[in-house]
Amino acid sequence: MEDFDLIKNVGEVYYKEIGEIYCPYLKDTVHFNAEGISHLKFKKRDVSRSMGDQYMRFKLLGMVPEIISQSHTLQGILETKRFEYIKINSRWENILKPVTYYEFIAVVKRDRIKVIVKQVENSQKIFWSIIPSWGMNKSTKTRVLHEGEPEED
Numbered sequence: 722m723e724d725f726d727l728i729k730n731v732g733e734v735y736y737k738e739i740g741e742i743y744c745p746y747l748k749d750t751v752h753f754n755a756e757g758i759s760h761l762k763f764k765k766r767d768v769s770r771s772m773g774d775q776y777m778r779f780k781l782l783g784m785v786p787e788i789i790s791q792s793h794t795l796q797g798i799l800e801t802k803r804f805e806y807i808k809i810n811s812r813w814e815n816i817l818k819p820v821t822y823y824e825f826i827a828v829v830k831r832d833r834i835k836v837i838v839k840q841v842e843n844s845q846k847i848f849w850s851i852i853p854s855w856g857m858n859k860s861t862k863t864r865v866l867h868e869g870e871p872e873e874d
């Protein structure tokens with residue numbers, strides 16, 4: 722528990738210091754805003770991640786700037802439509818918008834890490850998630866690079 726609080730607090734301070742990072746593949750900056758840090762803590766709106774899940778993500782957070790700044794290839798892209806909370810005329814509304822998720826995978830210091838960058842319609846690209854390692858599909862015994870919803874992963 723003490724380790725968790727320390728890693729989470731250090732991770733939150735570090736996250737706020739990042740600000741933005743240029744990604745050579747996207748030829749654009751990736752912004753580290755409140756949505757990204759919130760996604761590290763919550764699986765979806767008002768559903769908190771487990772302590773173990775948060776611990777792993779905050780522990781690997783230091784590798785994210787390196788992965789984004791050195792990525793010259795994209796491992797995956799998902800274009801979809803999702804309901805997004807957007808502030809319109811000083812109130813929050815849930816509106817269906819086109820969303821693109823960019824997936825970068827790297828092996829850093831023997832850790833396999835997937836970094837997700839999210840872009841809602843034509844807005845700025847934001848850091849969305851860091852997913853440690855990847856799993857195996859239990860039925861087919863094959864490696865799964867993306868499983869589930871990037872909105873929740």
